[in-house]
Amino acid sequence: MNTSPLTLESLLVLDSIDRRGSFAAAAEQLNKVPSALSYIVQKLEEQIGVTLFERQGRRSVLTPAGRHLLEEGRKVLSAVSKITEQTQTIAHGWEPKIRIAIDSILDNQTAFKAISSFLSEYPSIEIDIKEEVMNGTWEALISGEVDLVIGAPQPVPSQKGIRAIKIGQLDQLLVASGDHPILQYEQALTKADMSQFRTVVVHDSAKTEAPWSNNWIENGQHFFVSSVNQKINAILTGIGIGFLPKERIQELLKSGQLAQLNFSENIQMSDLFIAWKLVNHGKGLQNLRNHLEKAFHHQQ
Numbered sequence: 090m091n092t093s094p095l096t097l098e099s100l101l102v103l104d105s106i107d108r109r110g111s112f113a114a115a116a117e118q119l120n121k122v123p124s125a126l127s128y129i130v131q132k133l134e135e136q137i138g139v140t141l142f143e144r145q146g147r148r149s150v151l152t153p154a155g156r157h158l159l160e161e162g163r164k165v166l167s168a169v170s171k172i173t174e175q176t177q178t179i180a181h182g183w184e185p186k187i188r189i190a191i192d193s194i195l196d197n198q199t200a201f202k203a204i205s206s207f208l209s210e211y212p213s214i215e216i217d218i219k220e221e222v223m224n225g226t227w228e229a230l231i232s233g234e235v236d237l238v239i240g241a242p243q244p245v246p247s248q249k250g251i252r253a254i255k256i257g258q259l260d261q262l263l264v265a266s267g268d269h270p271i272l273q274y275e276q277a278l279t280k281a282d283m284s285q286f287r288t289v290v291v292h293d294s295a296k297t298e299a300p301w302s303n304n305w306i307e308n309g310q311h312f313f314v315s316s317v318n319q320k321i322n323a324i325l326t327g328i329g330i331g332f333l334p335k336e337r338i339q340e341l342l343k344s345g346q347l348a349q350l351n352f353s354e355n356i357q358m359s360d361l362f363i364a365w366k367l368v369n370h371g372k373g374l375q376n377l378r379n380h381l382e383k384a385f386h387h388q389q
Contacts, residue, residue: 094136097169100162102129103141103151107159110148174213184371186215188235192226193291193316194259195240195361196337203384207377214373220316225294227364236369239381242359253364254378256385260358263350264338265330277353284309287329289320332356 105115106126116123134141141155151159179185189204191197204216221229226241228234231248245253263278265271271278271286287310294315312329314320321338324331325346333347341347363381365374 094133095158095162097166099129099133100159100166102126103155103159104163104166106130106142106149107151112149171213182370182372183211184214184236184373186217187237187371187373187377188217188219190219190221190226190229190235190238190241192238192240192242192361193220193222193294193318194242194334196334197240199384200239200381203380204377206384207380211373211376220294222291222294222316228294230364230366233366236371236374237363237365237377239363241362241364243362245362245364250367251364252367253362254382255360256363256381257361258358259361260335261332261356262335262338262342263330263352263356264324264333264342264347265350266325266327267345267348269327269330269348271330271350272348274350277351279353283330286310287312289314289323289329289331291315291317291320 102115102119105118106112109115109118112123112126112130116126119126130141139154139158140152141158142149143152144150191200208214208216219229219235221238223242226238227246230238230241230251231246240256241253242259245251263283269286271283274282289312292313292315310329312323314323317334317337320331321333321341323329324333325341330350338347342349363378363385365378
């Protein structure tokens with residue numbers, strides 16, 4: 090098997106010479122003699138047939154080809170450093186990566202603040218976030234696609250091995266755009282009244298579990314979207330009416346862009362949870378949960 094002339098040692102030497110400006114200064118940083126660095130660079134230049142440095146006064150400056158090699162090589166050095174850090178964290182019970190599903194119904198600002206606080210303490214842990222809706226959020230946890238869910242709605246699945254903690258309650262309002270024709274109704278609206286107008290509905294993102302929807306209006310036309318943000322914008326533009334989380338639309342109600350509708354039936358409330366599998370014992374997940382619980386408890 091052919092071996093590449095480019096080694097981690099040669100990349101470290103190139104990086105140090107570029108940063109320090111000379112072979113002598115780089116040798117001091119790397120605790121080597123300058124002649125050892127010169128040998129490594131000359132050997133690399135001979136093997137790849139490229140001049141990497143040129144003299145400018147007392148400084149050694151990379152050629153364009155040398156600059157390209159170092160810029161790409163620094164990506165390799167960074168990757169190697171990351172692998173080393175992650176290996177060390179795993180050895181001490183810390184996961185290199187935590188996968189999270191945030192339910193679309195949740196205003197994720199509080200969650201992101203908690204995650205930011207966590208990352209300031211544990212910067213080597215990688216976070217991977219995806220958005221899910223309703224049963225799709227639970228499904229992602231049960232199937233092992235994610236390690237943690239945030240803002241998942243009730244009911245909590247009955248499968249053993251899931252731990253869920255309530256972080257809040259979903260308070261929804263029936264709303265329409267400020268100039269929607271439904272605002273002409275003076276009496277409390279019934280489902281029969283609402284069925285005469287298009288309703289905006291967020292798709293449940295579940296792929297195998299039976300989908301469900303909060304406060305579903307069975308009859309009439311529906312306009313389906315894949316996130317609550319899309320639903321807000323669809324209702325704002327007058328495409329239809331629908332239920333939205335109160336905390337997400339306060340400013341829109343104040344400005345008159347959205348109007349709350351008087352609904353004759355009780356609007357279904359739902360608790361929201363963070364949840365994880367009990368088999369996940371990683372210290373990163375434990376610490377992240379603590380940050381999230383504090384953030385949402387402080388919010389209440």
